[in-house]
Amino acid sequence: MGLGKSEGREKDVFVLLSQKVAPGTLEEFVGQEHLIGKGKPLRVLIERGQLRSSIFFGPPGTGKTALARIIANKVNADFYELNATRLERGQLKETVKNLGKLSKIKGVPPVLFMDEIHRLNKLQQEYLLSFTEDGSIILIGSTTHNPFFAVSKALLSRSLIFEFKPLCKEHIVEILKRAKKLLKEEKGVDFPDKILVKLAEVSEGDARRALNYMEVLSIISLEKGVKQITQEMLKELLPGRILSLTEDEHYDMISAYIKSIRGSDPDASVYWLVRLLDAGEDPLYVLRRLFVHAAEDIGLKNPDAIRVIAACKEGFEMVGRPEGDLLLTLATLYLATSPKSNRVLRALGRAREVVSKTGNLEVPLHLRDSHYSGAKKLGRGKGYIYPYGKNKGVKQQYLPDEIKDEKIYEE
Known part of the structure; x- marks a missing residue:
C-alpha cells in the first residue's frame, strides 16, 4: 500500500x-x-x-x-x-x-x-x-x-x-548501560561507567543524543585502535561541554550566582560566572537563567533588562567563545547593578492563588468578544467603555463579579 x-x-x-x-x-x-x-x-x-x-x-x-x-x-x-x-x-x-x-x-x-x-x-x-x-x-x-x-x-x-518529561541522569545511564553491553559484544569497545555518567550529564535529558555521542565515540575508538573510551576522547568530541562539577555542585554554584545578582553584588556575580564557565557550564543555560532573573528580580524596575539579555544572547550566538564571555559578563553586571523588584513574581503568585481558589469564573458580558455576527443579540460587549478620547482613564470592572474587589498587583 x-x-x-x-x-x-x-x-x-x-x-x-x-x-x-x-x-x-x-x-x-x-x-x-x-x-x-x-x-x-x-x-x-x-x-x-x-x-x-x-x-x-x-x-x-x-x-x-x-x-x-x-x-x-x-x-x-x-x-x-x-x-x-x-x-x-x-x-x-x-x-x-x-x-x-x-x-x-x-x-x-x-x-x-x-x-x-x-x-x-x-x-x-x-x-x-x-x-x-x-x-x-x-x-x-x-x-x-x-x-x-x-x-x-x-x-x-x-x-x-x-x-513526556526530560529523562533524569540515572535513567539515561541505565539506557547507556544497555548500549554499552551491545557495543562490547559487537565491536569490543568498552565504556567505563564514569564516561556514561558524563554523557548523561551533557545530554540534557535527551537519551537519543547521549546514544549518538556514544556511537560516535565507538567509531573514533576503532579508528584509533583503542578498545576503551577515555576522558580525553570525550573532551575531543565535546570541547567545553564536559562539566567538572557534580550535580550538587552545579546547582549550588548556579544558586550562588543568581543570589549574588539578586543581592546586587557585581563582584560575586562575575566571580561565580567565571567559576561556572571554567567548570564547563553551558553558556546558553546561564543566559536562560538570566532571562528568568530579569523578569523575577528586576521586572518593572527596569523592563529594558529583558532586551539587554536578549541582545547579549544574540551576540553570544554570533561570536561564540571566548569573545562571547564579554557579553555574558555584560549581561551579568547589568542585572547585578540594576534596581530590583519582585512585583512580577508576586503578582503571578497571587493570580495563581486566586484562580486556584475560585476556579473558572465566567468572563463578564461587557468584556466578551463582540466582533462577530449575532454577538450583540447575545449581549456580548454591551456596556463596555472604550477607555480613550472623552472616556480616557474611565474606571470600569475587569474582573469577574465574584472577585471584583480582589487585589492581585501590589505597588
Missing part, C-alpha cells in the same frame, strides 16, 4: 545505536514513570488494549516514538510512521484512507504515528478527525511543542494528552 510501514530492517542497512537498543516492551522502557508506572493511566490503557488516539508531547529523546511502537506491539496492531515535515502532496490522505481499509480487513485499528504533528496545517489535522472518531486508526501524534497552542482544538478534543 506504500504506507511507509516501519517493520523490521534489512541486515545490510546501517542501523543507529539508538534504534538497536530501543525498548521492545513496557518492562524495558526507561523513564516517564508518571505515565507508565504501575497503575498510572497510560499504562492501564495500554495493558487493557483500550488506548485511543493520543498526543505525546515533550522534549526530544524522551521515548515518544519508542512508546508508540510498544503500544502497537502490545495490541497486535500494525505500526505506520509518518513525519509531518516530509509529507508529499496527497500522501496523508492516501495513507489514512488505506489504513481505514486495513482496519476493516484485520479488525484491529493500525497505529499511525505522526511525528512533528504540529507541522500539519489545520486542514490536514482536521482531515484526521473522522478516522480517529470512528476508531479506524489509532493516531499517536508526537510534538515538542505545547499541543494546546500547536494542535487544532477539534483534534485535541478527540485525543488524550500525555506530557
Whole structure:
C-alpha cells in the first residue's frame, strides 16, 4: 500500500545505536514513570488494549516514538510512521484512507504515528478527525511543542494528552548501560561507567543524543585502535561541554550566582560566572537563567533588562567563545547593578492563588468578544467603555463579579 510501514530492517542497512537498543516492551522502557508506572493511566490503557488516539508531547529523546511502537506491539496492531515535515502532496490522505481499509480487513485499528504533528496545517489535522472518531486508526501524534497552542482544538478534543518529561541522569545511564553491553559484544569497545555518567550529564535529558555521542565515540575508538573510551576522547568530541562539577555542585554554584545578582553584588556575580564557565557550564543555560532573573528580580524596575539579555544572547550566538564571555559578563553586571523588584513574581503568585481558589469564573458580558455576527443579540460587549478620547482613564470592572474587589498587583 506504500504506507511507509516501519517493520523490521534489512541486515545490510546501517542501523543507529539508538534504534538497536530501543525498548521492545513496557518492562524495558526507561523513564516517564508518571505515565507508565504501575497503575498510572497510560499504562492501564495500554495493558487493557483500550488506548485511543493520543498526543505525546515533550522534549526530544524522551521515548515518544519508542512508546508508540510498544503500544502497537502490545495490541497486535500494525505500526505506520509518518513525519509531518516530509509529507508529499496527497500522501496523508492516501495513507489514512488505506489504513481505514486495513482496519476493516484485520479488525484491529493500525497505529499511525505522526511525528512533528504540529507541522500539519489545520486542514490536514482536521482531515484526521473522522478516522480517529470512528476508531479506524489509532493516531499517536508526537510534538515538542505545547499541543494546546500547536494542535487544532477539534483534534485535541478527540485525543488524550500525555506530557513526556526530560529523562533524569540515572535513567539515561541505565539506557547507556544497555548500549554499552551491545557495543562490547559487537565491536569490543568498552565504556567505563564514569564516561556514561558524563554523557548523561551533557545530554540534557535527551537519551537519543547521549546514544549518538556514544556511537560516535565507538567509531573514533576503532579508528584509533583503542578498545576503551577515555576522558580525553570525550573532551575531543565535546570541547567545553564536559562539566567538572557534580550535580550538587552545579546547582549550588548556579544558586550562588543568581543570589549574588539578586543581592546586587557585581563582584560575586562575575566571580561565580567565571567559576561556572571554567567548570564547563553551558553558556546558553546561564543566559536562560538570566532571562528568568530579569523578569523575577528586576521586572518593572527596569523592563529594558529583558532586551539587554536578549541582545547579549544574540551576540553570544554570533561570536561564540571566548569573545562571547564579554557579553555574558555584560549581561551579568547589568542585572547585578540594576534596581530590583519582585512585583512580577508576586503578582503571578497571587493570580495563581486566586484562580486556584475560585476556579473558572465566567468572563463578564461587557468584556466578551463582540466582533462577530449575532454577538450583540447575545449581549456580548454591551456596556463596555472604550477607555480613550472623552472616556480616557474611565474606571470600569475587569474582573469577574465574584472577585471584583480582589487585589492581585501590589505597588
